[in-house]
Amino acid sequence: MTGPRGEAAGGAPRAGRPGDGPGGDARRRVPRTDVLLRDPRLAAAVERLGQAVVKAAVREAQQRARDGRVPPERVPETALGLLPGTASGLRPVINATGVLLHTNLGRAPLSDAARQAVAEAAGPTDVELDLTTGVRARRGRSALAALRERVPAAGDVHVVNNGAAALVLAATALAADKEIVVSRGEMVEIGDGFRLPDLLVSTGARLREVGTTNRTTAADYADAIGPGTGFVLKVHPSNFRITGFTRSAEVGELAGLGVPVVVDIGSGLLAPHPALPEEPDAATQLRAGAALVTASGDKLLGGPQCGLLLGDRDLVRALARHPLARALRVDKLTLAALEATLSGPPTPTARALTADPAGLRARADRLAADLGAHGVDVRAVDSIATVGGGGAPGVELPSAALSLPEPYAAVLRTGRFPVVGRLEAGRLLLDLRAVPPADDERLARAVRSAGTEGRRA
Known part of the structure; x- marks a missing residue:
């Protein structure tokens, strides 16, 4: 028992609590x-x-x-x-993984022009209003016009909320209760456990598989086409490669089979790119005879997440009028970012893709010298970057990186300005190809801070 003043029954004082003293608890x-x-x-x-x-x-x-x-x-x-920097739980990071389009880091970073467009569109806008006449107008008409201008081979274009949604809209409108003819070698898994066959079957379409995993000819498609065919689907296997004894029918071979040919290029490349000669692009597929091309906006295009549909004028307009299109439409912020991406300066993704390896190595050498002068165990090394994001599988991009002790990885990842690299051969590599030069000083500060924390520990 204790007394009213906290003393034990025998008069002995009670043990003190944290903070007790002259000032009280x-x-x-x-x-x-x-x-x-x-x-x-x-x-x-x-x-x-x-x-x-x-x-x-x-x-x-x-x-x-x-x-x-x-x-x-x-x-x-x-x-x-x-307090966080913003009201959102999302934190900006420096992508030093060497993967240009890292899905876990949000894929393509927006250009300054796109970011400014998003900020300006955050308030009331004329997204569906013609200010000249005062009457309702087509939603996102200026963004759609910019997309048509970039791909003149398209009779018309439409935009939905992501690449998978573009394919779902096409399958629902063109092949509900019908067959989609597709090669067994193109029945891909698109990530996070989502498989293309499951996605297509969910629309009410039936899949007619043709050919084999490694070889499918135009004759295989022709033999499968009948009165119940909705369309022929060509899918670019953008996250893997099959080599050796292979064959794949080209769009031009399929365009004369009497049914629409839909091509899912995935990566969002609108025109041929010299650094990616084997990556399919929308313009080439349309000129070859595709009735419809679907793609993502947040990959090689370098824009916001959205799904692009480009192709035959009447076909695209029928898709845009389908009831499902209303459920898949994009918001004004996406439209603003997309237009600025299409009509603005080169995107961060485009700059990273064409970065000069010698320039990257020079940056790595400068950063390593600066950090070494501050006592950091660092060296500049050559590196190999990749496109990522389901694009250009197997393409290696020469790069340069900072090599640090492995324990830096967790400290940098959880620091005030998070930096995400990759572990290789027991070292942390901070690859510079996806890091804009403007972020070099921020990267250096983060590494110096991580080194200080490590020495304290």
Whole structure:
């Protein structure tokens, strides 16, 4: 038993609690939430981030003070330090993996022009209004016009919310209760466990598989076509390669079979690219006779996530009028980013794809010299980058990287400015091909900070 003043029954004093002393229990001096929220700095943060986000940081700071990890008078500063940079949980990172279009890092980074377009479109816009006449207009007409201009071979174009949705819309409109003729070698899995056959069957279409895994001829397709055929589908196997004894029918061989030929090029390349001679592009497929081409906007095009449909004028307009198109439509921010990507300057993806290997090595040498002068165990090395994002499988892009001890990986990944690299042969490589030169100093600061943390540990 204890007495009213905390003494044991025999008069012996009770053991002290953390913070007891001349000033009393420190936990009682932790500022109240309402008092903290009146701090001008935290009040300004509420306006920027919202009350829920700021209150969560305040409560965490209060708990740290109650646990004795910070003094009560430091609670406001601790709360400020816990606040995120934005109200979103997404954090910007430096992609030093050497994978230009890293799916886990959001694929293509938007250009400055596209980012500015998104910011301007965030408020009220004329997305479906003709300001001259004051009447309703086609949604995203200027973005669609920019896409048509980039691919003159397309009779018309339409945009949906991602590449898979583009194929689903085509299958639903053209082949519900009908057959889609497709090669067994093109029945791909598109990532995260989603398989093309499952996607197509979900639309009500039936799949008619032809050929074999490694060889499918135009005659195989012709033998399978009948009254119940909706269309012939050609799929670019963009995340793997089959080599050796292989054969694949070309679009030009299939265009005369009497049914539409739909080509899913996947990667979003609109025209031939000298660095990717084997990657299919929309313009070439349309000129070869494809009735419809589908692609993604956030891969080699370098734009926002969306699905592109390009092809025969009447066919594309029928797809745009299909009821499912309403469920798959894109928002105004995507349309703004897409238009700026199509009509603006070269995208970060385009610049990374054509970066000069000698220039990359020079950057790596400069960064390594700077970091070495700060005591970092680092060296510049040659590297190999890849396109990624389901594009250009097997294509190697000469690059340069910073080589660091493996423990840097976790510290950089969880730091204030996250940097994501790749582990290779027991070292962390920070490949520079996907890192814009403007981010070199930020990258160097992150590495210096990680080195300081490592020495403290």
